[in-house]
Amino acid sequence: MTIEPELLRALGALCEPPDPAHRVVAAALDLPSLPDVAEHTDLFGMQLVPYAAVYLGPEGMLGGEAASRIAGFWRAVGMTPPAEPDHLAALLGLYAMLVEAEQGEPEPARRALRREARRALLWEHMLTWLPAYTTAVSGSDSVFYGDWAALLGQVLAGEVAELDPPATPAQHLRAVPELPGPDAETKDLVRATLTPVRSGLVLSRRDLLRGAHTGGLGLRVGERAFMLRAMLDQDAVVTFGWLATEADRWAARHQDDVDLLGAVAIHWRDRAIAMAADCRTRRDSLREVLADTSAG
Amino acid sequence: MNSSKNGTSVASLGERVSAARDAVTARGETFYPGPSRVHYAAHPPKERWDNWVELDSRSWPKRVEKRSMLVPTTCFNCESACGLLAYVDPDTFQVRKFEGNPEHPGSRGRNCAKGPATLNQVTDPDRILAPLKRVGARGEGRWEQVSWDDALDDIAVRIRRAITEKRPNEVMYHVGRPGEDGYTERVLASWGVDGHNSHTNVCSSGARAGYHFWTGIDRPSPDHDKADVMFLISSHLESGHYFNPHAQRVMDAKARGAKLIVVDTRLSNTATHADHWLAPHPGSEAAILLAIANGMISTGRYDREFVRRWWNWREYLATEHPKLEQTFETFERLLAEQYKEYTPEFAAAESGVAVDVIEAITDTVAGAGTRLSTHNWRSAAAGNLGGWQVARCLFMLNALLGAVSSEGGLHPNAWNKFIPRPIHNPGHPPMWNDLTWPTEYPLALNEMSFLLPHFLKDGRGTLEVYFTRVYNPVWTNPDGLTWSEVLRDEEKVGLHVALTPTWSETSYIADYVLPMGLAPERHDLTSYEQYDGQWIGFRQPVLRTARERLGEKIADTRETNPGEVWEENEFWIELSWRIDPDGTLGIRQHHESREKPGEKLTVEEYYKFIFENSVPGLPEKAAEEGMLPLEYMRRYGAFEVLPQVGQLFEHEIDATMLEGAVDDLFGRVYSTAAKPPAVNLAPTGTPVPDDAGRNPVGVRIDGTVRRGFPTPSGMLEFYSPTLSQWGWPEYALPTYIRSHVHPEAMEQGQKVLISTFRLPTQIHTRGANAKWLNELAHTNPLWIHPTDAAPMTLRSGDLVRVTTEIGYFVVKAWVTEGIRPGVVACSHHMGRWKTAPAGGTDIGGQTAATVDLTRTGTSWKMSRLSGVKPYSSNDPDTSRIWWTDVGVHQNLTFSVHPDPVSGQHCWHQAVRVTRAEPGDAYGDIVVDTEKSREVYRHWLEMARDAREHSPDGTRRPYWLMRPLKPSREVYRLPEQGSGS
Numbered sequence A: 001m002t003i004e005p006e007l008l009r010a011l012g013a014l015c016e017p018p019d020p021a022h023r024v025v026a027a028a029l030d031l032p033s034l035p036d037v038a039e040h041t042d043l044f045g046m047q048l049v050p051y052a053a054v055y056l057g058p059e060g061m062l063g064g065e066a067a068s069r070i071a072g073f074w075r076a077v078g079m080t081p082p083a084e085p086d087h088l089a090a091l092l093g094l095y096a097m098l099v100e101a102e103q104g105e106p107e108p109a110r111r112a113l114r115r116e117a118r119r120a121l122l123w124e125h126m127l128t129w130l131p132a133y134t135t136a137v138s139g140s141d142s143v144f145y146g147d148w149a150a151l152l153g154q155v156l157a158g159e160v161a162e163l164d165p166p167a168t169p170a171q172h173l174r175a176v177p178e179l180p181g182p183d184a185e186t187k188d189l190v191r192a193t194l195t196p197v198r199s200g201l202v203l204s205r206r207d208l209l210r211g212a213h214t215g216g217l218g219l220r221v222g223e224r225a226f227m228l229r230a231m232l233d234q235d236a237v238v239t240f241g242w243l244a245t246e247a248d249r250w251a252a253r254h255q256d257d258v259d260l261l262g263a264v265a266i267h268w269r270d271r272a273i274a275m276a277a278d279c280r281t282r283r284d285s286l287r288e289v290l291a292d293t294s295a296g
Numbered sequence B: 001m002n003s004s005k006n007g008t009s010v011a012s013l014g015e016r017v018s019a020a021r022d023a024v025t026a027r028g029e030t031f032y033p034g035p036s037r038v039h040y041a042a043h044p045p046k047e048r049w050d051n052w053v054e055l056d057s058r059s060w061p062k063r064v065e066k067r068s069m070l071v072p073t074t075c076f077n078c079e080s081a082c083g084l085l086a087y088v089d090p091d092t093f094q095v096r097k098f099e100g101n102p103e104h105p106g107s108r109g110r111n112c113a114k115g116p117a118t119l120n121q122v123t124d125p126d127r128i129l130a131p132l133k134r135v136g137a138r139g140e141g142r143w144e145q146v147s148w149d150d151a152l153d154d155i156a157v158r159i160r161r162a163i164t165e166k167r168p169n170e171v172m173y174h175v176g177r178p179g180e181d182g183y184t185e186r187v188l189a190s191w192g193v194d195g196h197n198s199h200t201n202v203c204s205s206g207a208r209a210g211y212h213f214w215t216g217i218d219r220p221s222p223d224h225d226k227a228d229v230m231f232l233i234s235s236h237l238e239s240g241h242y243f244n245p246h247a248q249r250v251m252d253a254k255a256r257g258a259k260l261i262v263v264d265t266r267l268s269n270t271a272t273h274a275d276h277w278l279a280p281h282p283g284s285e286a287a288i289l290l291a292i293a294n295g296m297i298s299t300g301r302y303d304r305e306f307v308r309r310w311w312n313w314r315e316y317l318a319t320e321h322p323k324l325e326q327t328f329e330t331f332e333r334l335l336a337e338q339y340k341e342y343t344p345e346f347a348a349a350e351s352g353v354a355v356d357v358i359e360a361i362t363d364t365v366a367g368a369g370t371r372l373s374t375h376n377w378r379s380a381a382a383g384n385l386g387g388w389q390v391a392r393c394l395f396m397l398n399a400l401l402g403a404v405s406s407e408g409g410l411h412p413n414a415w416n417k418f419i420p421r422p423i424h425n426p427g428h429p430p431m432w433n434d435l436t437w438p439t440e441y442p443l444a445l446n447e448m449s450f451l452l453p454h455f456l457k458d459g460r461g462t463l464e465v466y467f468t469r470v471y472n473p474v475w476t477n478p479d480g481l482t483w484s485e486v487l488r489d490e491e492k493v494g495l496h497v498a499l500t501p502t503w504s505e506t507s508y509i510a511d512y513v514l515p516m517g518l519a520p521e522r523h524d525l526t527s528y529e530q531y532d533g534q535w536i537g538f539r540q541p542v543l544r545t546a547r548e549r550l551g552e553k554i555a556d557t558r559e560t561n562p563g564e565v566w567e568e569n570e571f572w573i574e575l576s577w578r579i580d581p582d583g584t585l586g587i588r589q590h591h592e593s594r595e596k597p598g599e600k601l602t603v604e605e606y607y608k609f610i611f612e613n614s615v616p617g618l619p620e621k622a623a624e625e626g627m628l629p630l631e632y633m634r635r636y637g638a639f640e641v642l643p644q645v646g647q648l649f650e651h652e653i654d655a656t657m658l659e660g661a662v663d664d665l666f667g668r669v670y671s672t673a674a675k676p677p678a679v680n681l682a683p684t685g686t687p688v689p690d691d692a693g694r695n696p697v698g699v700r701i702d703g704t705v706r707r708g709f710p711t712p713s714g715m716l717e718f719y720s721p722t723l724s725q726w727g728w729p730e731y732a733l734p735t736y737i738r739s740h741v742h743p744e745a746m747e748q749g750q751k752v753l754i755s756t757f758r759l760p761t762q763i764h765t766r767g768a769n770a771k772w773l774n775e776l777a778h779t780n781p782l783w784i785h786p787t788d789a790a791p792m793t794l795r796s797g798d799l800v801r802v803t804t805e806i807g808y809f810v811v812k813a814w815v816t817e818g819i820r821p822g823v824v825a826c827s828h829h830m831g832r833w834k835t836a837p838a839g840g841t842d843i844g845g846q847t848a849a850t851v852d853l854t855r856t857g858t859s860w861k862m863s864r865l866s867g868v869k870p871y872s873s874n875d876p877d878t879s880r881i882w883w884t885d886v887g888v889h890q891n892l893t894f895s896v897h898p899d900p901v902s903g904q905h906c907w908h909q910a911v912r913v914t915r916a917e918p919g920d921a922y923g924d925i926v927v928d929t930e931k932s933r934e935v936y937r938h939w940l941e942m943a944r945d946a947r948e949h950s951p952d953g954t955r956r957p958y959w960l961m962r963p964l965k966p967s968r969e970v971y972r973l974p975e976q977g978s979g980s
């Protein structure tokens, strides 16, 4: 099947702040009626920011190595990287352009080259994080963006069928730092947990809220690291228990993608499994310490 | 990932969306509404500025909505003039916070720490809230509150008297960084006085001279954004002129892969980001630059066509080598000859930078082609005797590569700046002020401001009314105690009026302290060269605008400012009316309304006129949004007049301008066509008409008349006939001048002290009482290299005595490898002080140490009684001051060093650094002002006086820029012996 580049652009446009002009775009895609700006801000500004670097970078933050790698890709295909080269809308726009470039190229050798660029963008900079990301968005409260994410997932799946993975594994997933060892300080552990490519988990503010609620913990509002640290400070046993369950869920989700995505999904799955095991070990050893203290 | 649905539905959606796009675009509408993305960490979309809702963090866990009206203004804390957005509470009319204005083309929504800290300044518990008049002796520290009316009348009477008694030169206005474009200069012009005095000669006039002699324009505008190689002789990423707007573009370029070269003797934050960091011996920078130039010339790595077309080589050959064949090839040979002595080895010996580093940099620079952006502003140009040649040699690299106004190159600032025509434009003052423009310095780019107290002591004049405007010469200038002596002397300075938002060492010894507004409390117009484009920024009293948006009518900015704080625009109009109440002096007419003749001009009308009539494109842009131009500027705070200006000098001159055209020998074209009025008043050099009175209109390049540069020749003046004819033939070409701190000029055991660098979060006196900023930076230790510290067994924190020509100061050492051995460095940004209040007002609580200052004849001694401490006020933050240090005021121990050509004060000092002696205490300062008189006289002797060197009987080359330009006849030197 040949993808229609406009579809990618349209999906990209819809993760920008809603504008009345988007109504036609959403209608053409059979999506529910356009949400208000607040819903968009909550999802893309507060919960799940749509920048690849956050999901692929070893710090789990905007910018940094992952963003420069993506900027490098823009340059490699002869374009000046935009201000936010790793924003999802930018990536989808670029992908659409590469598809068009390939489709419009009559000369077979050059056409093959363009296809390689498209393959690289898909497997290096999109499939390495978007499956986890769209899954997380699908799980959000937003009906509109839930459907949007599901559609994006389908489109990407179609592209996987179209383009085999390249021979070399994705750069972003090579040499990702392991989870910190058992003696790590809380702040390092918290950072690693909130770094999706390290932990295999995508935890939004809302997830933490849910975690606190489930565990009967008070919630301190702030950045996610602050929130998670506050949960650990209150009750580490409960918090590690909850994190382990979350990690199990993510491991199962990534497992579902293994057939389709191979090594990429295996990386994410294995990280989530390790995370689950790590959290359980910590929880159990803490329990022991607590038991010892109360026995003593 | 959801892959469950079959591919056909996806395919059909693709077709549908394509069809929808085609249908929408066929109607001429936009399908995708453009890049509407707001950076998530950044700014509220402008559509919602009227009613921006956030949740109040303090009310958590309740979700209490906080509404703000967002009103733009322009930061007043440095010359970058970044856009600010004030978050105004519409119920209480208080500013909650300041953030960046994303609509500002220069700063693009970003600020440094000092922008948001404006809030501290607005709410400063020690703020001056009403006009104050001194009680008792000057400097005693006792004040009485007076009405604006009384203060204005008193000042106006004195100014009127000086004007009517033909003593106009006794009225002087001394400005720090103006932060506005030309308003006050026009006020002075309207009074008919040559009384403008600026701080520029302690700041940037060295660099300005270097640029001006080349291009006829005195500032650089590097297009870092698009450069491949950026070459900074400064610490531009953390401080420096326009640093925030430039720094963000430098970082963008670096992210693109551009290379950064930084020359700084100190490991500045900027140096840490460099691909090549050079730490030369101070003063040797021009030697390095000429070695690079030589490396390019000798290997033919320069743009021959550009040099042939745009350098004034014909004039050079004809004047200096008339017997040689007058061809470009001859010039190239001479050029290579001229610079061949500047080998990498020579530069390495002068600078201490390794030969291979210089060679590598030469290759990098040569490889940049037309994408070389360079910048020098203060730094070496402000530190050294002959420092002006540093900027000149740096520009030479651009001129060799044709990287002038090119994409990614260096643009002359006047083309990247827009100054609109105001409602009134009074003519030139008909007199010359020798106190600011003495004949000894005919080529000084700016007023010899820092020599003023010496001139007054010499008996060259007196002042009836002296305004210091947001300026603190006692603290900022070298030789502050000489300033202090003179400002206390009522015979020399009749009335000292300090226009200032904050207390300062200078305002303590004023007669009137008049509170002027901060960034959100005043109107001003700004425009600065920050990329290749032109924009204007509007500063406005945000509460006035907010209330007007809600339908109120405000006639006077004092109605919405704190206390009785005013703004300068309205103040000057009011004062001008009181100087000339009936209009007989011809002053009032320049401050009258046009809409209502005979009535006072309002700021409203002033800016309305400018925005409606003088800014191309603004009325149309405003109309697109259904607004009037003034409304547009009040709403968005900035407007981009012209993006991508490019190479204006290449523009062909319209045939209508060539009426009666004649060429001079070197292709300068003069014509009898009348000059059309300029649309953009950004200042440039003003080449003079020819002897027949024809105006210079362009320059002939290969047969075509092009606009060229505002130099006498219309070309880039590699060879400066001006310098040659006015007594400096040895400097007619870009060359290397050995500094006053060259090793050969120093005595055994002396070190160079670099004092010219800022602390990134401080801003001279303007940072005063900004609690956040003081918390971030509040000390200025002496940087010293371990190899220099070792012989004294000095450790960080130990006290050292730094002895200058006129005294010494005692400061803490910071032992660091971040400075070159043999050189020490101390930032001038710290060391504010106040004398112990003798029953007077205790002021400057967060910033200034309390000192004891004693004077015995010409000997002064300052000892610190206490640093800062917590105190209670209406701001709970003042009780949380945890630091005591405020740094040491080293500038007091510096004497004046006027560069004989540019007039720039040469800041670097040859000092001795020793361990503090028994009895020395931190912050001690000892100075003998008689010694500073000797140093002044010594440097004065280096000058070449117009009375001996003027080629045409005038005081100064008329074409050179001058902030206030007297009429041409006044340029004539007075008859010898007749006095001035």
Ligand code: SF4
Pocket: B075, B076, B077, B078, B079, B080, B081, B082, B107, B110, B111, B112, B113, B114, B115, B116, B242, B243, B244, B245, B763
């Ligand atoms: S102080 Fe900072 S924010 Fe203000 S104008 Fe200067 S660089 Fe911009």
